[in-house]
Amino acid sequence: MAGDSKFNFAEWLRSATGVFWKDFRSELRTRYALNALVMFVVTTLSIVLFSMTEENVAVDVLAGILWVVIFFSAMSGLSRTFVNEEERGTVMTLHLLASPSAIFFGKLFVNLALVFFLNTLVVVLYLLLINGFAIQSYGIFVLTLLLGSTGLASAATIIAAIIAKANTKGTLYPVLSFPILLPLLLTVMNGTKLATGPASLSDAAVEFRILISYSVVVTAASYLLFEYVWKD
Amino acid sequence: MEWWKIGVGIWLTAVFAVALSFPIVPEPKHWYEFPVIPGLEERARIIFFHVPVAWTTVVAFLVALWNGVKYLRTMDLEADAASSNSAGLGLLFAVLATVTGSIWARFSWGSFWNWDPRETSIFVLLLIYGAYFALRSAIESEERRARLSAVYAIIAGVTAPFFVFIMPRIMTGLHPGSRGDVQGSGPVVQFHMAPNMLLVFFAALIGFTVLFAWMMEIRLRTSRLELHFMNADSEQS
Amino acid sequence: MDFYKFLSQNSLYVVLFVVLIIWAGIYSYLFRLDRRLRRAEDQVEKHHHER
Numbered sequence: 001m002a003g004d005s006k007f008n009f010a011e012w013l014r015s016a017t018g019v020f021w022k023d024f025r026s027e028l029r030t031r032y033a034l035n036a037l038v039m040f041v042v043t044t045l046s047i048v049l050f051s052m053t054e055e056n057v058a059v060d061v062l063a064g065i066l067w068v069v070i071f072f073s074a075m076s077g078l079s080r081t082f083v084n085e086e087e088r089g090t091v092m093t094l095h096l097l098a099s100p101s102a103i104f105f106g107k108l109f110v111n112l113a114l115v116f117f118l119n120t121l122v123v124v125l126y127l128l129l130i131n132g133f134a135i136q137s138y139g140i141f142v143l144t145l146l147l148g149s150t151g152l153a154s155a156a157t158i159i160a161a162i163i164a165k166a167n168t169k170g171t172l173y174p175v176l177s178f179p180i181l182l183p184l185l186l187t188v189m190n191g192t193k194l195a196t197g198p199a200s201l202s203d204a205a206v207e208f209r210i211l212i213s214y215s216v217v218v219t220a221a222s223y224l225l226f227e228y229v230w231k232d
Numbered sequence: 233m234e235w236w237k238i239g240v241g242i243w244l245t246a247v248f249a250v251a252l253s254f255p256i257v258p259e260p261k262h263w264y265e266f267p268v269i270p271g272l273e274e275r276a277r278i279i280f281f282h283v284p285v286a287w288t289t290v291v292a293f294l295v296a297l298w299n300g301v302k303y304l305r306t307m308d309l310e311a312d313a314a315s316s317n318s319a320g321l322g323l324l325f326a327v328l329a330t331v332t333g334s335i336w337a338r339f340s341w342g343s344f345w346n347w348d349p350r351e352t353s354i355f356v357l358l359l360i361y362g363a364y365f366a367l368r369s370a371i372e373s374e375e376r377r378a379r380l381s382a383v384y385a386i387i388a389g390v391t392a393p394f395f396v397f398i399m400p401r402i403m404t405g406l407h408p409g410s411r412g413d414v415q416g417s418g419p420v421v422q423f424h425m426a427p428n429m430l431l432v433f434f435a436a437l438i439g440f441t442v443l444f445a446w447m448m449e450i451r452l453r454t455s456r457l458e459l460h461f462m463n464a465d466s467e468q469s
Numbered sequence: 470m471d472f473y474k475f476l477s478q479n480s481l482y483v484v485l486f487v488v489l490i491i492w493a494g495i496y497s498y499l500f501r502l503d504r505r506l507r508r509a510e511d512q513v514e515k516h517h518h519e520r
Contacts (some may be wrong), residue, residue, distance in 0.1 A: 031458060158383075158387060166367060166371050166380065172366060172367065176367060180388060181392075190401060212396060218390070218391065222389060241500075245489065249489070253481070274481070278504060345470060450502055450503055450506060457510065457513070
C-alpha cells in the first residue's frame, strides 16, 4: 500500500486469511453457494440413479459421470465468491483493504474449501448409492481426487474472476471454464477409471504428474494475471 | 498492390495445380510423380490442403496470444484489435480444418468423428475460440473487453499444451483394441513423405501462412479505418 | 464430347478445375477488398493534408 516498499509477508498473510474468513463466514451465514452445490449434486445424482435402476452400467462410464457431476456442480457454485462482490458493491472496499495477490489467494482458498466439500459429498453419495461403482485402489482414487480438486479450484477461481466483470455471468462461466478444465477432466477421469481396477500407484504416475503440473501451471498463471483482471 | 500479394496468388495457384495433378504411381520415376501411400492412395492429396489450414489456425492462435500479452503490457488498443482479428481468422481456419478433416476421416477410417487425438485437439481449439468470442460479446467497455479477453487467451494458451501429453495416455486408456491403423495421430506424423511431396507440402504451408498474413492485414486496416471514422464522428459532434 | 469423356475418367482434373475456380473467386474477392481499402485510406490521407 502507500508508503511501504518492502513486502511484508505477515501483513499479506493476514490480508489473505482475512479475505478467506470473510467469505467463509458470509457463506456459512447465507449458504448461497452451499445450497446451490448441494441441490445440484442431489438433482444430478437422482437423475443418474433413475436412469440406472435395472441396467448394469460399465464402471468406466460411472467414473466419467462422477466427474460430470463434480464439474457442473462446481460451475453452479464456485463463481459466487467473485460475483457476490460485484453484486453487493463491495469491490471498491476490497480494493482498498487488500492487495490483489492477497485477494486472489484468499478467494482461491475459499473455492478450494468449497471443492473439497463438494467432492466429499459427491464421492460419499456415489459410493453409497451407486452399486456398480467400487474402488479397488484407494491410493490412486484419493490422490486423484486431491490433485484434481486443487486444479479444479484453481482454474475455476481465475475464470470466476473474469466472468464477474462481464455481463452474462451465469451462462458464460461453464463456457469459459470447459476448454480450460478439459485436460484436467480427461486426466482425472482416467485416474478414476484406473482406481476402479487393480492398479498400483505407479500405474497412475503419468496422471499424477499431469495433475500436479496442471495445478502448478494454472495457479501460477492465475496469480500473475489476476491483477490485470482485478484492476479497474 | 504489393508484390507479395500478387505473388501469393501465383504461388498458391501453382501449389493447388501441382497437388491435384501430379500422378500418384506405385513406382515414381519422374520428379513429377508422387508415390502411393498404402491405405491412402489418391486421398493423400488432402494433406496439401487440410494440414496447412490446421497449421494456420494454430499460427492465428499464437498471434492472438502474442497480441494479448502485448496489450496487457502496452494498453494499446491496436494490439487488442490484432488479437481479436487474428482469433476471428483462427476460428475460420479451425472450422475449415475440422470440416476437411472429418471428410477425410469419413473416407479413410469410416466415420466423420472418432475422438482421436488430432480430432479432439481441434475440437478444443474450436471451444477456446468460441469461449473467447462469447466473453468478448459479454463486455461492453472497450478497455475491459481487451484486458479480460487477453487474460483468457493466455490462460487458454497455457492449458492447451497439456493435451499434447494427455492425448497418448487417453488413447491407450480408452481404446483397448487397436483399430486398424492406430497411427492415431494420422499418417502425417508416421509416414515419411517423398522429397517432392515434402516440397509441395511446405510450399502449401508457406502459401497459406502468407495468405493468412494478407487477410490479417486487411482486417487490421479495416479496424483502423473504422476507428478513424469513429473518432472523426466524435470530433465533429 | 471427347473432352467430357476424358474428364469423367480422370475425375481428378474435375477436382482441380473446381478448386481453381473457388480459389480464383476467393482471391479476386481479397484483391478487390484490398483495393477498396487502399482507395479509402488515400481519401483519409487527402483530407488530412487538406486540413
